[in-house]
Amino acid sequence: MTTDRAGAFFRSSGDALHPQPEARGYWSASQIHGRLFGGLAARAVEHEHMEEGLVPARLTLDLFRGAPMAPVTVSTYRVRDGRRIRVVDVRIDADGEQVARAQVVLLRAGGKAVGEVWSGPSWVPPSADALGPPHLPATSGKFVPPFDVWRIDPGDGPSREDDAGPRRAVLRDTRPLVSGEPLTPLVRVGLAADYASPLANSGTHGLEFINADFTLRLSRLPGEESIGMESAGHMASDGIAVGQATLFDSLGAFGTCGVSALANVR
Template sequence: MTAFFALKQDEFVPAPHARSPWSPDMLHGRLLGGLAARAIEADSGEGLVPARLTVDLFRNSPLLPLAVETVRVRDGRRIRVVDAVISSEQGPVARASGVFLRAGEQPEGAHQDTPAWDETPPTKDPEPSGDWEPPFHLWRLTDWQETGPRRAWMRERHLLVDDEPLSPFVRAALAADFASPMSNMSSTGLHFINADYTLTLSRLPEGDALGMESSGHLSAGGVATGQCVLHDERGPVGFCLVTAVANAVPIGTR
């Protein structure tokens, strides 16, 4: 299917299906994270692996062409830090920071490892749920009206830019935004819109299906924080942490 963006003269022109579920004329925040990851990865060089991506979604963006600029903040032998700013004709709409580390020999010793879950990626497309349908495949493995941990598998249905294949890092960055509804959903729907999210990785995910498992939520006075574990078929690969603010127009229970 059509990519979310077409690259024209160094600008990313969004397609209509790049809209947010919060508003039909608003760009989906997860796509800003995807563009940031794509640009930061391209500027990271070779020999290092992505360990962290933080995306600040400080301004809602209409469906306008976007430009992405990057700068290397630190360029060391074992660590590289790359920042990105995403702007439209109205000014900056988001910023991001990526940390890349040099892989080496794994130290000996036991750790308090996050356990793998017992879910395998689905082989069939999900059935339509009759309510909001995301622009990616989503398999809900638990009852989202319950307040306990939620589990889901996700798989992208669209490319990000033109006909470019999605890299594992970009795929993880797109999925990480979904930690907000996964962790901040309540029994009456989603009442929080995320202001930022941070993805941390111990390794790059494998395959095109990514699993998300909520592992915590705290909120008071309309300010929330939530966290999730990101999985691939082999097991857990990293964590997703979000902050969010109460929104006057909730999304119904999914």
């Protein structure tokens, strides 16, 4: 169980969540990291709309603008509540302005397909404990992830940051999203989802695309603290890119994440 020993990303006060220094983003130290909004959307739905038998099958997050390091509020609205499907909209505001929205689809578990269906090759990611110290950026002054990450090439050795080939990574969050709250499997995968963009969209000059959204699709929740992720495709044209990644734990693949991104033209 993750504790506050590492320092939380947010501290709660009334209806607001106050970002801590660890919440600063990759692109700007004055903005909140976009990955945290996936975790906040997952947390809100879990607190207000989950029940036994429902599985979060899809979480789509739209990132509207950079969010300042200011108090954040999260509100939800149940759009549909049927016998086998529940749909929830999530609104995320920072400093009083909307910065992101999400939609989460919850499906009722039960039943099994009679026949066989093709699925892609599986990968069992190494456990975090077997991987040694987490990898850090090779160049000083770069953003240091406030979570554990190990980048692995397809042969299961360490990967280069400037490699244009397929990529794998193992991710593990070590600090709470909100002070005093343990990280649940849904919040963990909500936080991990944003990493599909650097995994799929990085190349020989590093990460040159800023993702505008992600769509996380899950057949089940992860069974461990660490999550394996494998790039499953990248395509770009005229400054617009789409990327895809597959998510794994020790039982095999359990989800995918797709992102849309814009070239970071400075």
